[in-house]
Amino acid sequence: MKRLAIIGGTGIDELEGLEIVGEHEVRSPYGAPSRAIQEGAMAGGQVFFLQRHGSPNAIPPHLINYRANLWALHSLGVDDIVAINAVGGITPAMVPGRLVIPDQIVDYTWGREHTIDDGRSGQMQHIDFTEPYDRDLRQALLGEADRAGIAHASSAVHGVTQGPRLETAAEIRRLAQDGCDIVGMTGMPEAALARELGMAYASVCMVVNPAPGLGDLPIALDMMQEILQREASVVRQLLTRLLAARYSS
Numbered sequence: 411m412k413r414l415a416i417i418g419g420t421g422i423d424e425l426e427g428l429e430i431v432g433e434h435e436v437r438s439p440y441g442a443p444s445r446a447i448q449e450g451a452m453a454g455g456q457v458f459f460l461q462r463h464g465s466p467n468a469i470p471p472h473l474i475n476y477r478a479n480l481w482a483l484h485s486l487g488v489d490d491i492v493a494i495n496a497v498g499g500i501t502p503a504m505v506p507g508r509l510v511i512p513d514q515i516v517d518y519t520w521g522r523e524h525t526i527d528d529g530r531s532g533q534m535q536h537i538d539f540t541e542p543y544d545r546d547l548r549q550a551l552l553g554e555a556d557r558a559g560i561a562h563a564s565s566a567v568h569g570v571t572q573g574p575r576l577e578t579a580a581e582i583r584r585l586a587q588d589g590c591d592i593v594g595m596t597g598m599p600e601a602a603l604a605r606e607l608g609m610a611y612a613s614v615c616m617v618v619n620p621a622p623g624l625g626d627l628p629i630a631l632d633m634m635q636e637i638l639q640r641e642a643s644v645v646r647q648l649l650t651r652l653l654a655a656r657y658s659s
């Protein structure tokens with residue numbers, strides 16, 4: 411049986427319904443993960459849970475130790491990762507409240523420790539990242555969303571910015587020209603590190619605001635919170651179905 415991990419983002423501090431059976435304080439060669447990794451049972455399946463911002467939401471996107479987080483999950487025998495990301499919507503279909511299962515990434519982050527390749531292996535490690543998300547895991551998520559009647563966008567280009575500030579209106583216009591549908595701050599280097607470590611990785615994004623310059627001013631943080639709370643329960647429903655279908659005996 412494959413092992414699933416869920417990486418929670420803003421708004422997903424705990425996995426409701428998770429019966430915790432243990433907590434793993436993992437030390438990695440890169441330092442400590444964002445917090446202890448919970449192991450538990452949900453919908454008859456085993457699952458690991460890690461909140462990437464620590465607890466309670468404290469570590470900003472550019473300071474998350476992505477290498478430690480991914481290394482720690484790998485050390486626990488995790489095969490598959492579903493990452494949850496809160497994002498802004500750029501293209502018209504990406505309205506607040508939309509659930510999105512992206513299929514592509516444009517990486518605008520800089521200065522993050524983005525690889526475990528330290529050059530010592532003596533071999534070039536050019537991972538294939540043509541399709542940055544795992545095809546099978548994405549299809550499984552899409553299938554469960556369809557079967558549960560959960561409205562979603564089945565593809566999108568996820569632009570990942572450095573943060574922690576939000577983008578300027580001109581930066582969002584540039585992202586739109588680059589083909590980005592949604593914008594977040596935590597999708598990279600997480601996805602690439604998962605690929606380097608041989609774990610399947612897919613993302614479920616929640617649109618919580620129109621991207622800067624596309625909605626009312628100022629950007630309403632309380633509206634983001636409200637949408638996050640509402641969408642978190644839909645994400646949970648999707649994850650529960652995925653667990654029951656693929657990770658329970």
Ligand code: HPA
Pocket residue numbers: 496497498499571576577593594595618619620621622
């Ligand atoms: N931009 C970047 N990251 C985000 C946004 C946004 O508008 N909303 C949520 N995360």
